[in-house]
Amino acid sequence: DAGVIQSPRHEVTEMGQEVTLRCKPISGHNSLFWYRQTMMRGLELLIYFNNNVPIDDSGMPEDRFSAKMPNASFSTLKIQPSEPRDSAVYFCASTQAGSSSNQPQHFGDGTRLSIL
Amino acid sequence: GNSVTQMEGPVTLSEEAFLTINCTYTATGYPSLFWYVQYPGEGLQLLLKATKADDKGSNKGFEATYRKETTSFHLEKGSVQVSDSAVYFCALSSSGNNRKLIWGLGTSLAVNP
Numbered sequence: 750d751a752g753v754i755q756s757p758r759h760e761v762t763e764m765g766q767e768v769t770l771r772c773k774p775i776s777g778h779n780s781l782f783w784y785r786q787t788m789m790r791g792l793e794l795l796i797y798f799n800n801n802v803p804i805d806d807s808g809m810p811e812d813r814f815s816a817k818m819p820n821a822s823f824s825t826l827k828i829q830p831s832e833p834r835d836s837a838v839y840f841c842a843s844t845q846a847g848s849s850s851n852q853p854q855h856f857g858d859g860t861r862l863s864i865l
Numbered sequence: 866g867n868s869v870t871q872m873e874g875p876v877t878l879s880e881e882a883f884l885t886i887n888c889t890y891t892a893t894g895y896p897s898l899f900w901y902v903q904y905p906g907e908g909l910q911l912l913l914k915a916t917k918a919d920d921k922g923s924n925k926g927f928e929a930t931y932r933k934e935t936t937s938f939h940l941e942k943g944s945v946q947v948s949d950s951a952v953y954f955c956a957l958s959s960s961g962n963n964r965k966l967i968w969g970l971g972t973s974l975a976v977n978p
Contacts, residue, residue, distance in 0.1 A: 780964045782965075791971055792909075792954065792968050792970075794965065794966075794968075797964070805965065840908055840909070842908075842909075851897040851914060851916040851958065852964070853899060853911040853914060854909075854911075856909045856910065858906075858907055858908045859907075859908050
């Protein structure tokens with residue numbers, strides 16, 4: 750089975766540019782999570798979706814960040830305009846639906862973002 | 866609210882040493898508990914889990930027991946290898962439909978030959 754697929758793996762861009770990160774969750778999973786990881790702040794949950802609907806976006810740093818999930822197999826995280834402090838590794842994860850809380854999250858390999 | 870506290874790293878061990886990484890939690894209800902591992906340059910992957918009190922999760926020689934009385938889920942391995950060098954994260958998932966995980970800050974482990 751294919752895992753969670755993220756693209757691009759690396760992105761280097763100049764401050765002020767728009768950045769779009771992409772994620773394809775595992776087929777059949779209907780919860781999707783976007784995380785950011787930095788040395789200073791560790792792993793932070795930015796937003797998560799259930800059945801393509803945003804449930805909790807309290808971790809989104811500011812209005813420059815937006816996320817969409819137009820269908821069950823695709824999600825984007827957009828930063829516009831980007832700033833150097835957005836440099837981090839961004840992870841997407843997905844998990845399977847159900848009332849049980851014991852289903853693990855499956856992570857992609859991440860996008861390493863550098864804003865110059 | 867729910868929280869997870871992990872021992873701070875970095876932890877440096879020699880090959881074949883015994884490993885313990887402490888994890889304690891605060892939660893309402895009956896959470897599930899997880900250990901994830903992140904190898905350099907990769908995403909996090911599930912190492913083991915336990916879903917109820919006294920359950921023991923195990924994988925790749927690692928073990929952790931869900932201790933409700935001490936609200937702990939310490940990770941142990943009897944003999945570490947260089948290939949175990951990674952960052953280890955403890956996490957909990959609350960009961961119910963909320964699929965958010967509450968994460969510890971991670972503990973970096975370096976194993977020297």
